[in-house]
Amino acid sequence: MAGSEKRFSIGYALAPKKQQSFIQLSLINLAKERGIDLIKIDADKRLIDQGPFDCVLHKLYGDDWKNQLKEFSVENPNALIMDSPEAIERLHNRISMLQVVSELKIGAEREATFGIPKQIVIYDAKTLLDPCSWEGLKFPVIAKPLVADGSAKSHKMSLVFNRDGVSKLKPPIVLQEFVNHGGVIFKVYVAGEYVQCVKRKSLPDVTEDKLESLEGSLTFSQVSNLTANEKSDDKYYKMMHLEDAEMPPQSLINEISKGLREAMNLHLFNFDVIRDSSVGNQYLIIDINYFPGYAKMPQYETILTNFFWDILHKKDSIIDDDLTNEGNKSDDSGKISTRRRSFDDGSRKCVTNIVSEDGDGS
Numbered sequence: 001m002a003g004s005e006k007r008f009s010i011g012y013a014l015a016p017k018k019q020q021s022f023i024q025l026s027l028i029n030l031a032k033e034r035g036i037d038l039i040k041i042d043a044d045k046r047l048i049d050q051g052p053f054d055c056v057l058h059k060l061y062g063d064d065w066k067n068q069l070k071e072f073s074v075e076n077p078n079a080l081i082m083d084s085p086e087a088i089e090r091l092h093n094r095i096s097m098l099q100v101v102s103e104l105k106i107g108a109e110r111e112a113t114f115g116i117p118k119q120i121v122i123y124d125a126k127t128l129l130d131p132c133s134w135e136g137l138k139f140p141v142i143a144k145p146l147v148a149d150g151s152a153k154s155h156k157m158s159l160v161f162n163r164d165g166v167s168k169l170k171p172p173i174v175l176q177e178f179v180n181h182g183g184v185i186f187k188v189y190v191a192g193e194y195v196q197c198v199k200r201k202s203l204p205d206v207t208e209d210k211l212e213s214l215e216g217s218l219t220f221s222q223v224s225n226l227t228a229n230e231k232s233d234d235k236y237y238k239m240m241h242l243e244d245a246e247m248p249p250q251s252l253i254n255e256i257s258k259g260l261r262e263a264m265n266l267h268l269f270n271f272d273v274i275r276d277s278s279v280g281n282q283y284l285i286i287d288i289n290y291f292p293g294y295a296k297m298p299q300y301e302t303i304l305t306n307f308f309w310d311i312l313h314k315k316d317s318i319i320d321d322d323l324t325n326e327g328n329k330s331d332d333s334g335k336i337s338t339r340r341r342s343f344d345d346g347s348r349k350c351v352t353n354i355v356s357e358d359g360d361g362s
């Protein structure tokens with residue numbers, strides 16, 4: 001980059017573990033070459049007293065931090081906040097999180113459909129123990145904490161095989177039908193216009209005949225977080241073979257990524273997709289995460305630096321969008337929600353790089 005060109009500064013505010021995994025020297029150096037300085041925000045000082053920053057990149061929570069971001073935005077109306085706390089909050093509730101998928105407006109297409117698994121929310125023990133409240137669901141179901149706030153507790157799940165397993169659950173929870181998907185999950189990373197789909201190992205299928213014989217439930221946490229080259233002695237991991245799994249259609253991934261980005265007013269997220277083995281061309285979105293583990297992505301430095309460059313050079317239009325963006329209202333009513341949508345032929349432009357876990361195109 002020529003010495004005379006303007007330099008940009010991005011202040012980052014991340015938890016120590018996140019900073020360690022995401023702010024690698026390779027990212028700092030590549031961004032620096034492109035005229036972008038990544039600067040750590042000092043947690044012991046007020047944000048407003050630091051900077052100046054063209055953008056604040058963050059994954060912190062709590063009212064004090066939200067107020068600091070607001071105070072900073074008022075003083076620095078031309079600075080970007082990636083991403084707005086209001087937009088992130090939708091993902092902290094597993095009902096409102098997936099509601100946005102059901103509301104996506106995507107055109108018709110023959111070959112494939114997408115949606116979310118059938119699920120209900122259970123707020124209290126009384127409702128949980130009333131079989132009528134979950135009679136619409138088919139076992140096995142996954143019990144997920146309703147709150148998805150990044151705590152270890154919010155990732156603690158149970159696979160419930162039959163009624164015996166229900167009584168041990170602790171509301172508030174979402175009961176989501178477990179859909180057999182061949183033990184492979186597709187994680188779609190989105191950073192603005194950049195999309196990358198990778199394969200990860202998932203839970204194995206549960207066959208009908210086993211359901212009654214299996215003990216009530218088993219608990220697990222974040223079974224799909226390890227990349228193919230991070231070994232695990234977990235017995236499920238040893239059973240799965242990622243290389244055989246076919247990737248989802250690129251146009252489907254494009255359409256959903258674009259739709260979610262616009263509907264949620266978020267730039268930094270990933271979503272988990274499984275292919276329903278009983279149908280074959282039906283894809284279900286089961287989880288959406290703000291600011292995920294980008295460093296696990298092949299070539300993450302290039303993708304994130306391109307993203308930073310894009311947003312810093314398009315800053316004004318992004319700020320206008322944020323100011324006008326209503327975002328969809330969402331609620332966490334207990335209704336069973338299942339919708340099957342089809343999607344466009346994906347002719348719209350979107351930078352997508354579909355790679356398998358080991359980085360080869362496929």
Ligand SMILES: Nc1ncnc2c1ncn2[C@@H]1O[C@H](COP(=O)(O)OP(=O)(O)OP(=O)(O)O)[C@@H](O)[C@H]1O
Pocket residue numbers: 117142144148154155156176177178179180181185201202203221222223224225272274286287289
């Ligand atoms: N409805 C479902 N059907 C089949 N498998 C599922 C379903 N929901 C979750 N899983 C399995 O459980 C894993 C964890 O579920 P989920 O992604 O919702 O949890 P999480 O704690 O939010 O995970 P992450 O670390 O991705 O944030 C998934 O990666 C997948 O392997």
Ligand SMILES: O=P(O)(O)O[C@H]1[C@H](O)[C@H](O)[C@H](OP(=O)(O)O)[C@@H](OP(=O)(O)O)[C@@H]1O
Pocket residue numbers: 017018021149150151187224225226270289290291292293294296
């Ligand atoms: O394998 P991925 O990148 O999906 O793992 C993510 C995970 O999906 C969540 O985004 C985690 O964040 P929380 O939901 O807030 O716990 C990420 O943890 P983080 O410490 O990197 O933020 C995982 O990397």
Ligand SMILES: [Mg+2]
Pocket residue numbers: 224272287288
């Ligand atoms: Mg997930």
Ligand SMILES: [Mg+2]
Pocket residue numbers: 148287288289
């Ligand atoms: Mg998640």
